[in-house]
Amino acid sequence: MNNSDEQILRNSENDTGNLISAAEDSPNRLSLALQEDFDVWKALGGVRGLIESVLPVCVFMIVYFVSGNIIYSFSAPLILGIIFIVVRFFSGIDVMPAVSGFIVLCLSAFWVGKTGRAESFFVLGLWLNLLYASVLVVSLIVKWPLIGVLFSLLQNSGFAWQKREKRADVSLYKRYFVMTLIWVCLFILRLMVEGPLYYFHLLGALGVARIALGPFAFMLTLWLTWIFARPLLAKKNGQ
Numbered sequence: 001m002n003n004s005d006e007q008i009l010r011n012s013e014n015d016t017g018n019l020i021s022a023a024e025d026s027p028n029r030l031s032l033a034l035q036e037d038f039d040v041w042k043a044l045g046g047v048r049g050l051i052e053s054v055l056p057v058c059v060f061m062i063v064y065f066v067s068g069n070i071i072y073s074f075s076a077p078l079i080l081g082i083i084f085i086v087v088r089f090f091s092g093i094d095v096m097p098a099v100s101g102f103i104v105l106c107l108s109a110f111w112v113g114k115t116g117r118a119e120s121f122f123v124l125g126l127w128l129n130l131l132y133a134s135v136l137v138v139s140l141i142v143k144w145p146l147i148g149v150l151f152s153l154l155q156n157s158g159f160a161w162q163k164r165e166k167r168a169d170v171s172l173y174k175r176y177f178v179m180t181l182i183w184v185c186l187f188i189l190r191l192m193v194e195g196p197l198y199y200f201h202l203l204g205a206l207g208v209a210r211i212a213l214g215p216f217a218f219m220l221t222l223w224l225t226w227i228f229a230r231p232l233l234a235k236k237n238g239q
Helices: 003-014 027-034 046-067 070-090 096-115 118-141 146-155 167-199 203-238
Strands: none
Touching (some): 027 203, 046 118, 046 203, 070 118, 118 146, 118 203, 146 167, 146 203, 167 203
16 A cells, blocks of 8 residues: 555545544545545545444443433543544544544533433534535525535536536536435434434434434445536546
8 A cells, every 4th residue: 555545544534523423424525426436435434433433322322321320421422532532643643533523522411411311412413414404405595506516626627517508517507406415315314313213212212323324324325426426527537
């Protein structure tokens, strides 16, 4: 493996820092859909990214069901978050993803302590998904599909497609619209599944849903995005 390959692998691991499944939706990871071949493992964030996404939720659930103690339950993921930061630091890897994830964990722990409800650990994730879905929907309403905007920025290809003056631009606009709609569906699906589980205090099912609809659903959504992006990549490479 040459230095370039090592840097690509390191970057793919660094992109996943949110410990309760929000940061796997970072626009930085969207660049994976612009590659010629789709790498499932990179989409999941590699070993480090997958562990940092899933383990804190698992630890929170296990500690709560074993001890029944709220303080122990939200303290354990916080300790884990600190360990992630320390490991990244001494491994010479960017600590900011772990730091941002730790901040989210702190906010989640604060809300758990404030409400005294274990399921409050997942509230911030619900609000973030609502925010993401809302921003994407607004971008569709104003006819600036956000995934298309991000793709244009990543490819430095400009925004002529938004004016839809040519047939090719209309086709590209429709493709970006569908790609954006795919991501809207991901965030709405999370809300539709996790929202009722939170409302009815089904903590075990909520934890399972958060893991299943976290990095794994993100990977599937990214793969669908890549499927729609492939003709664009082939056209660009052909030129």
